[in-house]
Amino acid sequence: MGRDLGPLFVAIGLMVVVVGILAWNGWLSWFGHLPGDVRIERENMRVYIPWVSMIVVSVVVSIVISLFRR
Numbered sequence: 001m002g003r004d005l006g007p008l009f010v011a012i013g014l015m016v017v018v019v020g021i022l023a024w025n026g027w028l029s030w031f032g033h034l035p036g037d038v039r040i041e042r043e044n045m046r047v048y049i050p051w052v053s054m055i056v057v058s059v060v061v062s063i064v065i066s067l068f069r070r
Contacts, residue, residue: 011068031056 022028036052 008068015064 019028032048032050032053034050034052034056038047038049038051040047
């Protein structure tokens with residue numbers, strides 16, 4: 001591994017810490033309950049498909065990666 005990966009690892013670590021703090025304080029309680037996320041609850045089963053939440057994650061990660069590439 002070269003010295004180029006050091007700042008990348010630090011940035012990823014900082015992002016994980018920020019997301020952890022936001023989740024801990026309850027500021028991400030809306031996540032997973034967006035319109036378009038599918039929830040099916042029956043007597044014997046629960047199915048949860050977070051379509052829209054995963055699209056939001058994908059867009060945010062794509063933007064962050066494109067910013068780091070520049």
